[in-house]
Amino acid sequence: MAKQKTAYVCAQCGAHSVKWAGQCPDCGAWNTLSEFRVAAAAAASGAEATGLDALELDPEERYATGFAEFDRVLGGGLVPGAVVLLGGDPGVGKSTLLQQVSGHVQGAVPVLYATGEESLRQVSQRARRLAIESTSLKVLADTGLENVLGEVRRNASRVLIIDSIQTMTAAELTSAPGSVAQLRECVGRIVQFAKQNEVSVFVIGHVTKEGAIAGPRVVEHMVDTVLYFENDPASRYTMIRSVKNRFGATGEMGVFAMTGCGFREVRNPSAIFLSRDTLAEPGSVVSVAWEGSRALLVEMQALVADGGGGYPKRVAQGVDQNRLGLLLAVMQRHGDAQLGSEDVFVNVVGGLKMAETAVDLPTMLSVVSSFRDRPCREGLVSFGEIGLAGEVRPVRYGEERIAAAAKQGFSCAIVPRANVPRKTPAGIEIVAVSRIREAFDAAF
Ligand code: TYD
Numbered sequence: 001m002a003k004q005k006t007a008y009v010c011a012q013c014g015a016h017s018v019k020w021a022g023q024c025p026d027c028g029a030w031n032t033l034s035e036f037r038v039a040a041a042a043a044a045s046g047a048e049a050t051g052l053d054a055l056e057l058d059p060e061e062r063y064a065t066g067f068a069e070f071d072r073v074l075g076g077g078l079v080p081g082a083v084v085l086l087g088g089d090p091g092v093g094k095s096t097l098l099q100q101v102s103g104h105v106q107g108a109v110p111v112l113y114a115t116g117e118e119s120l121r122q123v124s125q126r127a128r129r130l131a132i133e134s135t136s137l138k139v140l141a142d143t144g145l146e147n148v149l150g151e152v153r154r155n156a157s158r159v160l161i162i163d164s165i166q167t168m169t170a171a172e173l174t175s176a177p178g179s180v181a182q183l184r185e186c187v188g189r190i191v192q193f194a195k196q197n198e199v200s201v202f203v204i205g206h207v208t209k210e211g212a213i214a215g216p217r218v219v220e221h222m223v224d225t226v227l228y229f230e231n232d233p234a235s236r237y238t239m240i241r242s243v244k245n246r247f248g249a250t251g252e253m254g255v256f257a258m259t260g261c262g263f264r265e266v267r268n269p270s271a272i273f274l275s276r277d278t279l280a281e282p283g284s285v286v287s288v289a290w291e292g293s294r295a296l297l298v299e300m301q302a303l304v305a306d307g308g309g310g311y312p313k314r315v316a317q318g319v320d321q322n323r324l325g326l327l328l329a330v331m332q333r334h335g336d337a338q339l340g341s342e343d344v345f346v347n348v349v350g351g352l353k354m355a356e357t358a359v360d361l362p363t364m365l366s367v368v369s370s371f372r373d374r375p376c377r378e379g380l381v382s383f384g385e386i387g388l389a390g391e392v393r394p395v396r397y398g399e400e401r402i403a404a405a406a407k408q409g410f411s412c413a414i415v416p417r418a419n420v421p422r423k424t425p426a427g428i429e430i431v432a433v434s435r436i437r438e439a440f441d442a443a444f
């Protein structure tokens, strides 16, 4: 029998400590440490090692979720036996999406949807609204994990959905539902159950701001795949991004739109973040961003206004504020743009957040365009990283970005010299630049 040890775990950051304290020594949050029993090293199981080539493998089987966009985020569909954590703010659409997915997957294999948050009536009302078929979809309103897993066995379900992990309890733990101890114990058992029985599990986790209820971050390391909803309340679109995936690429993003009857996927999102009618205005430039495994055309906007002699404001929405400061300094030093006393505002249309350095050059061009009060030339796109010496540096996937822009009908691309492809796609002129000054000359 394994011996039990005690540790204290922070509900916010998941850090362990051996002693209790009022403040987490790691993240500094107050009153977030709670007792957590750790099992000592387990007794030998008697399992023997085998050679990899001795294992018989099925050709990889995956379940389709009914959304090509969601399949892509999962790395090509749901892997049997995989545990997928789906996190997001309350009300962002986690239950809606997974109910739609369960309605599709049940056409292939039996599914159990276990909810500890809503009554069966609420679930069935939503199912009606979403027009979900439920021939082999079972619904269970319960918060006891043992019973939920028992029902999976009894119904021979191949896919289990748990809504949400913060409401589930493992019977012999005395701590409250939603505590770190409960979350870890429940997810640990779910993972073990999933691997032993080849049942795929979606685990919903609410992102919480309070310390009393632990967030999905404390169990991220235990599951195979971690997905988060990214949603800007002002935008019509909801994005789902993979931040960890044992069965596919991370950083993959799917785009969805919420409608009156659930989510609709946006199959070709490459141009949804463009507002065509503002492109001819000063301060607007289209950048070719790279999201997951595809290009996305995104409009960058800048507004340069007289600061009135006060301390100049620099406001960046969707790009890093420090990066903007750096770009403005490089422009001043190497691009003859005297912006020292001007207020500068930069915004990415559609509420997107750009983490790539490839948006450096289009950001700069949008600032110059607003500063000179002149629109950039028609049909222009651009991408490229800017160095401190005023040089334009190459970024990854240059060729793919140019091809995506040409496909959307853009006629001119200002790109880093090293990103020029051997063969130019039809209909687009490529201007190669290696200094920011050359880019400024080419853009107008
Ligand atoms: P929900 O999926 O319950 O969010 P979560 O489980 O993440 O807390 O619902 C999200 C929101 O979506 C809710 O405010 C109602 C809205 N909604 C629609 O707009 N259309 C629909 O068809 C459904 C089912 C919900």
Ligand code: MG
Binding pocket: 094, 095, 096, 117, 163
């Ligand atoms: Mg819900």
